[in-house]
Each structure stands twice: as C-alpha cells, then as structure tokens.
Amino acid sequence: MSKKVIIIGGGIIGLCSAYYLHKEGHNITVIDQSSMDYGASYVNAGYLTPSHIIPLAAPGVMKKGLKWMFNPASPLFIKPRLTSDFLQWAWAFNKSCSSENVVRSISVIKDINLLSRDLYSEIKEQEDFNFHLERKGLLMLCQSDKLLEEEILIGKIAQEEGLPVKNLSFPELKQLEPNIQLHAKGAVLYECDGHTTPHLFMKEMKAYLEIAGVTFRKNEKINDIDVRNNKIVSITSTSNTYTADEYILAAGSWSKLLSKKLGIKLLLEAGKGYRINSKRDLGITMPTILAEAKVAVTPMQGFTRFAGTMEIAGINHDINKVRVEAIANAAHRYYPDIILTYDEKNDAACGLRPVSPDGMAYIGKSSKCKNLTIATGHAMMGWSMGPATGKLVSELISDKKPSLNLEVYHPDRRF
Template sequence: MSKKVIIIGGGIIGLCSAYYLQKEGHEVLIIDQSNMNAGASYVNAGYISPSHFISLAAPGIISKGIKWMFDSASPFYVKPRLDLEFLKWAVAFKKSATKIKVEKSISVLKDINLFSRDLYEDLQHSRIFNFHYERKGLLMCYQSDKVGEEEWKVGKRGIEEGLGVKHLSKKEVNLLQPKANLNIKGAVYYDCDAHMTPNNFMKDMVSYLKENGVIFHKNESVKDLQVSNGTIKKVITDKRELLCDDVVLSAGSWSPLITKKLGIKIPLQAGKGYRINVERETNITIPAILCEAKVAVTPMDGFTRFAGTMEIAGINHNINHKRVDAIADAAKRYYNNLEITSKEKDNAQCGLRPCTPDGLPYIGKSSKCNNLTIATGHAMMGWSLGPATGMLVSEIIFNKKTSLNTEAFNPDRCFY
C-alpha cells in the first residue's frame, strides 16, 4: 500500500531514502532547512570505504583526545564546554571506546559499507545517472614506522574480514602513482574502496527525484510534530502543515532537536570537518589518507580535494583557520612540491557530521513512535553509507525483511 512519507533532511541519507521509497511507489516529500547546496554531503571526501571498519570510538582515542584538546589545530579536537547533552555523550563515548565493543562492530561496519558500495555500483550501471565514480582503492600513507605498524595491524584485521589489503613500500606506491611525488615510508593499500565527486551525485539525484514526483521544500524548518497515540499525524514547518503516514528523520546533526519534540533522546554531537579544493593539476590519481595528519585526499572530477579534522564543538559553521592551515601543511609534507595557495585556503568550507557515542549510525524505528524511522549518526561514513541506509529505510517502512540485520543500529540502544 502506498504511503505519504515526509523526509526531514535533504542530505545524502535523505536523498537515498527518497530514491528507494519512490521506487516502491510511495509519495515522498523532502523538507530541508537549507538551500541544499552546502554542508557535510557536499564537502566530504567522497569515499565509499569498506576499509573504515574501526569505529570512531576506538580504544586510545580518549587519551589522544585529552592531549589534542589543548591544540585547536589537532586532527581530533573536542572543545570543552558545560553542556549537559555533550557531557552525557562524552560519558557514553568513553564507555563505548573498548576493545570488546569495537570488535563487535567491525563486521557490522564492514558489511554495511560493502552493501552500500554494491548499491552505488548498481546506480552507476543503471544508466539513469551520470555521476563520477571510480574504484581505485585507498592508500593509508604513513611517514613513521610506528604508524606504519599500527596501520598494518588494522590491515591484517581487514584481511581476516575478507578484504583485499596489501602493505606497500614507498617504491611500490610510486609505481602505482608515479607522478604524485609522495614523501612517505610506505602505505597500506585497500583495493576494496571507491571514490566519487559528491556534488555530481547530489545534483544527479535531486534532478532524478524531481522528475519522478518527489516534492522538495527547501529553506523550510520543522517547528513541531502533531502526535496522536504514538503516531505522527502532521509535520508543522515555519511555512505549512503537512499530513503524513510515515516520517524519516535524516537531519544529521540537527536530528536531536526533532526527536526531543517526541520525548526521544538520541545521543549525538556535531563533528565539524573541513575541505580545501585544488582546481589545478596535482598528479594525484589514487585516494589517500595521510595517516599522521588524519587528512583525506581525493582526486575528484576536475579537482583534488583535501579534507579532514574532527572538531566536536557544537552546531556552528565557523571556520577555524588554524585547522585549514593544518590540512594545507599536511598536503605539503606528504606531497613534495605541492603548495596549497592562500586563495585556495580562503575558499575552504566546512560541514557538520553527526556522531554517535559508539560510531554506529541510528537506523530504525524507536519504540516511542510507530511511524518515525530514524536515519542519522553516520559520522565520517555518511557518504559511504548513503544508499545502504536509504535501502534499509525503505525496507523498514514497507515492513520488508531488511537486507542487513539492523539490530546494532537500533535508535533505542542503551549507552549507559
């Protein structure tokens, strides 16, 4: 039976949810508070990353975070603040950052990333879209033996999970990418990863959805939800009231502001990331993460993107120029003779990534509301997990057996 589904949030998760819902014959409407041309879905590294099977809440990150807390240019920065929701999230994050919990999440993250990669490739082969997509793998480039050993330890765990992983010397990396002129000791190479140009895909998907009857309400904020007997009847915005059968919440870092209206608490913090685009030849042809600096490098359609940092500092889009400089400095250290200009740094942008305490997204229904499907909290894997999340959302709303077990993504899971 066809339903009227309202999606709150028009980022990658919202668009992919709309795609699979409209394919099932549902009437879909998307509400977004922005003009849908900026934010995390547009400034990310464009990675489809089965290699990222270790969650953000990993052992050792707390001690590193405390050390980095005093350095606003560090790769992972947590701004200390007296905010109750942040403090609760921090406690839950600490409890999640254990070896046992991370180990349990490895296969979960790997499986949903592989599933999503397959769905991206299905979209590419459908000939409906014309977006940039390449599967060239990912290089985890390191400059010190200690970091190289740490990365290879993770790589060997990836091999145990069935992924294609190799430990490459500097010479072997140079054979793969002879003109990049990398200043490294070696790299761990994952052949399972792919990359895209986010703006291309977002533009393609919006056009497709409009052509297939999906309605968009841009620059419109959700002010309230009218609920009766645990069911959302109306979504009330600053411009109109909309009847609905089901609601999908994919509002990223703003999602808790909506769930609070329903008495649902989902621990979530905004993690700001930055990007610099270099629109000239860099001779970089394979995506890489510059390990010590935690900077992602992606050869996109017509430019190279340098992205990085995780700044937990609340919801804001203020540009911290020290962090932009840190990304540019890393590019220069790892790629000989690559100088990012002042103009390129001045054009840097940021986006807010919604981070859960355990590094796993929220995908599913809360027991407190029977027609709300929550789809948020993907942190740095939002782009990678877009199609998988969209497919799961459609299956959940249509009461189908889901393609993957979603128990680990339960929005009601307990962190305390």
C-alpha cells in the first residue's frame, strides 16, 4: 500500500531512503534545512568499507581521547562540556569502549557494509548512473612496526570474517604505488573495499529522484513536531506545515535536537571531520589510510582528497586551521614529495558526522512514536552504509522483513 512519507534530512541516508521508498511506490517528500550541496555527505572520504569492522567505541579509545584533549592537532579531539547531553553521551561512550562491544559489533558492521557496497554497484547498473565507483581495495599504511603489527592482527580478524586481506611489505607497496614516494614500513590491503567521488553520486541521485517525482524542500528548518497518542500528526517548518503517514528522521547530527521534540532521548554527538582537495596530479592511485595519523587519502574523479580528524565539540562548522594543517602535515610525512599548498588548505571544508555512544547506527522505530523511523548515528561510516540503511528503512515502512537483523541498531537500546 502506498504511503505518504516525509524524510527529514537530505544527506546520503535521506536520499537513499527516498530512492528505495520510491521503488516501493510511496509518495516522498524530503525536507532539509540546508541547500543540500555541502556537509558530511559531500566532504567525506568516499570509502565503501567492509574492512572497518572495529567500532569507534573500542578499548583504549576514551583513554586516547583524554590524552589528546589538550592537543588541538590530534586525530581524536573531545571537547568537554558541562551539559547533561554531553555528559550522558560521554558516560555511555566510555562504558561502550570495551572488548564486548567490539566482539558484538564486528559481524554486524561487516554485513551492513557488504550489503551497502553491493547496492552502490546495483544502483549504478540498474539506473545507468555515471558516478565514479571503483573496487581497488583500501591500504592501511603504517610507519611504525607497532601499528603495523596491530593492523595485521585486525586483518586476521577480518579474514576470519571471510574478507580478503593481504599484508604488504614495502617493496610490494611500491609495486602498487610506483609513481609516488612513500615513507612507510608496510601496509595491510583490504581487497574488499571500494571508493567513490561523493558529490557526483549525490548530484546524480538528486536529479534522478526529482525526475521520479520526489519533492524536495530545501532551506526549511523543522521548528515544531505535533505528537498525539504516540504518533506524529504534523511537522512545521520555517515555511510550511506538513502531514504524512510515516516520517523518517535522517537529519544526521541534528537528529538529537529533533528527537527531543518527540520525547526521545537519542544519545548523539556531532563529530566534525575535515577535507583538503588537490586537483594536481599527485601520483596516488590507491585509497589509503595513513594509520598513525588517522588520515584518509582518496584518488577521486579529478582530484585527490585528504580527509580526517574526529572533533567532538558540538554542532558548528568552524574551520580549525590547526586541524587542517595536521592533515596536510600527515600527507607530507607519508608522501615526502607532497606538500599541500596554501590555497588547497585554505579551501578546506568540514562536515558533521552523527556519533552514537557505541559506534553503531540508530536504525529502526522507537516505541515512543509509532509512525517514526530513525536512521542516524553512523559516525564515520554514513557514506559506506548509506544505500543499505535506505533499503532497510524502506523495508520497515513497506512492512517487509528487513534484509538484516536490526536489533543491534534499535533506537531504544540502553547503554
């Protein structure tokens, strides 16, 4: 049965939800407070990462966060705030940084990433899209023996999960990247991964959905949500009041603010990431994570992107030049011939990624609102998990059995 569905949020999760809901014959409206041409869905590393089987909340991460608190150039920066929301999130995050959380998460993270990776290919083939998509794998490039050993151990876990992984010596690395000078001990290659150029996919998907009849309401902020008898009756934006049968909350880092209007306590913090683009031919051909620096390097269509940092400091789009410089310095350390220019660094942009306390997304219906589906909290893997999340959301609203078990993603789960 066709339903009228409103999606709050026009990022990768919102668009993929709209795509699959349209395929099911539903009437879709997407509402976004922005112009829908910037933010995390446009500045990310573009990775499709079944390899990223370890959640952000892992043993030792909170300890590192506290250690790095006074280092503005650190890969992870957590700015302490004396607000109840942040303190509750920090307490839950610290509690989740456990071996139990990692073991519980590995298979489910792998499964949703594999599904999503394959859906990108399926969308491109079925719709005859032209967006950039490659399956070359992902390198974890290490400069120290210690971290190389750690990455090899993670690679073994991935192999046990059925993922193809290779350990590469420096000479083997040079065979993969013959045109660029490297400063590294070795690397782990995840052959299962792919990469894209994000803005090309977003542009093509928006154009497809508009032609398909999906309605877009840009630059409209949701100001009020009318809830009666455990059900959304209407939502009011800066310009209009809307009614629908079903509502999807896919507003990224802003989802927490809107969930409060529904009486739902969604523990979520904004994790800012930065990107630097270089349109020069740098010679890099392989998507690579500079392991010690936690910087992602992606050869995209027409440019190379350097992206990184996780800055948990509230919702803002301020550009911290120190963190931008840290990404540029990391690039030079691993690729000695590469010096990013002043103009390239000055053109840096950022995006906010919604981070849950346990590193797992929120996907599903809250018991507190029966016609609301929540789809947020993907942290660094929103891009990688976008199509799978959209498909799962569509299955829930279409009363179909979900492709994956959604228990671990339940929005009402306790920490």
